[in-house]
Amino acid sequence: MSALPAAGLRERLRAGEVAAVEAVQAYLDRIERLNGTLGAYLTVAGEAALAQARAADEALARGEPPGPLHGLPVALKDNIDTAGLRTTVGSSFFADRVPEADAEVVARLRGAGAIVLGKLALHEFAYGATNDNAHYGPCRNPWDPERIPGGSSGGSGAAVAAGLCAVALGTDTGGSVRIPAALNGVSALRPSDGRISIRGVFPITWTLDTVGPIARDVADLAAVFGVLAGYDAGDTRSVDAPVDDYAGALRRGVAGLRIGVPRTFYFDDVDADVVALVRAGADTLAAAGADVVELDLPGAEDAVEAATAIIRAEALAIHADRLRDEPERFGDDVRRRLELGRSITGADYARHREQARAWRRAVDRAFERVDLVLAPSTGTTAPPIGSEMIETTRRLVRLTYGWSLAGLPALSVPCGFSDTGLPVGLQLAAPRFGEAALVAAGAAYQAATSWHLEEPALATVKGEA
Numbered sequence: 001m002s003a004l005p006a007a008g009l010r011e012r013l014r015a016g017e018v019a020a021v022e023a024v025q026a027y028l029d030r031i032e033r034l035n036g037t038l039g040a041y042l043t044v045a046g047e048a049a050l051a052q053a054r055a056a057d058e059a060l061a062r063g064e065p066p067g068p069l070h071g072l073p074v075a076l077k078d079n080i081d082t083a084g085l086r087t088t089v090g091s092s093f094f095a096d097r098v099p100e101a102d103a104e105v106v107a108r109l110r111g112a113g114a115i116v117l118g119k120l121a122l123h124e125f126a127y128g129a130t131n132d133n134a135h136y137g138p139c140r141n142p143w144d145p146e147r148i149p150g151g152s153s154g155g156s157g158a159a160v161a162a163g164l165c166a167v168a169l170g171t172d173t174g175g176s177v178r179i180p181a182a183l184n185g186v187s188a189l190r191p192s193d194g195r196i197s198i199r200g201v202f203p204i205t206w207t208l209d210t211v212g213p214i215a216r217d218v219a220d221l222a223a224v225f226g227v228l229a230g231y232d233a234g235d236t237r238s239v240d241a242p243v244d245d246y247a248g249a250l251r252r253g254v255a256g257l258r259i260g261v262p263r264t265f266y267f268d269d270v271d272a273d274v275v276a277l278v279r280a281g282a283d284t285l286a287a288a289g290a291d292v293v294e295l296d297l298p299g300a301e302d303a304v305e306a307a308t309a310i311i312r313a314e315a316l317a318i319h320a321d322r323l324r325d326e327p328e329r330f331g332d333d334v335r336r337r338l339e340l341g342r343s344i345t346g347a348d349y350a351r352h353r354e355q356a357r358a359w360r361r362a363v364d365r366a367f368e369r370v371d372l373v374l375a376p377s378t379g380t381t382a383p384p385i386g387s388e389m390i391e392t393t394r395r396l397v398r399l400t401y402g403w404s405l406a407g408l409p410a411l412s413v414p415c416g417f418s419d420t421g422l423p424v425g426l427q428l429a430a431p432r433f434g435e436a437a438l439v440a441a442g443a444a445y446q447a448a449t450s451w452h453l454e455e456p457a458l459a460t461v462k463g464e465a
Helices: 006-015 020-038 046-061 104-111 154-161 178-184 218-228 272-287 300-325 332-343 346-366 389-397 401-405 435-448
Strands: 041-044 073-077 115-120 167-171 187-190 211-215 258-262 291-295 372-376 410-417 423-429
Touching: 006 020, 020 041, 020 046, 020 073, 020 115, 041 154, 046 115, 073 154, 104 115, 104 218, 115 154, 154 167, 154 178, 154 211, 167 218, 178 187, 178 410, 178 423, 187 218, 187 435, 211 218, 218 410, 218 435, 258 272, 272 291, 272 372, 272 410, 272 423, 272 435, 300 332, 300 346, 300 401, 332 389, 346 401, 372 435, 410 435, 423 435
Parallel strands: 073 115, 073 167, 258 291, 258 372
Antiparallel strands: 041 115, 167 211, 187 211, 187 410, 372 423, 410 423
């Protein structure tokens, strides 16, 4: 059961064809078999999940109308607060922390009927893209357990790919749901800044952080996103703007959509097989009715420089006291990366904020000519475990940072496999609050392809018969 796409499972759960207890137990059994090798979960809430599932089944039996995510087994990146369930942020500082309240996104999931299976692995303080955690060990890519799952939401990407949950939440500051989606062969959506509440989520930065869903297919993303999207008066970055019909967008198709493919930067210094697969994805969308055109997008390299500096400066500010008082409690890689923030002066920060404004203007102009921009999600496939973190992170975020800096939504969907058999991701970006167009294009692409249905050969992973 845990290998079913969540869309099919959602429908069966809401119809009462599958009991929530049955679904939850199937995932818990699979976690028991595989998590020792993959390291996707830091905490499993088995008894609580089964109790919630029994309550969901009883409510359905009483004739109560099911919520949109009734009985759906989900898991959460471990920097998202959960009442009564520890939230470590992947750190030694918070190893035993148990929040008293749910983050707003968790409250909305529970209110829609979702059931929380547990908390997922991440890079320490979500500040790295390898998910090789100094305190909790590495999380492994289910397509090749000797390779990283990406990060910082690596546990979320690996858990969905390995069938250890139906849907996962991650966080995305500079690419942290899109990168694991690409490297694990699943789908992920980074929302527009302000579209999903970040109240109750431990920050990497104060200006770029978002929460985003990871799932096998775009239909699952649309269902969860529809629950999470909307104004939260308790979140100072939340924006009170109308929420689109994302489920309806699944049926729109791409006829008449203009999709721009950048001539430079986004296809420079990218593995040849990645380029070929992403360009084939553009051809698929063109065959489905989209108008695919080449596009000039100046300033992308400067945007990466600006995002790098802003993230370094704000991350250092967030951790300054811990870094001063107890530096030895950080993993060496994260401590070294935090220390890089010391080189960013106030004048530097101001200059990079101005670069960010210039980049947003360039992107706005581009979106006057096209509806979406298409590019690779990452320039390479999953590197080996043990790769140097700072350099690996720099390479993996190169194609995602720009959309984060502009505060725009971006979608990653699987578009094939490299010559070495590793997943490759295609990235689509939209104007602010343009998630419905992303859902429409992603669903059309997945209707024409089957890459999102591919599963890793789990029989090669220890413990799976």
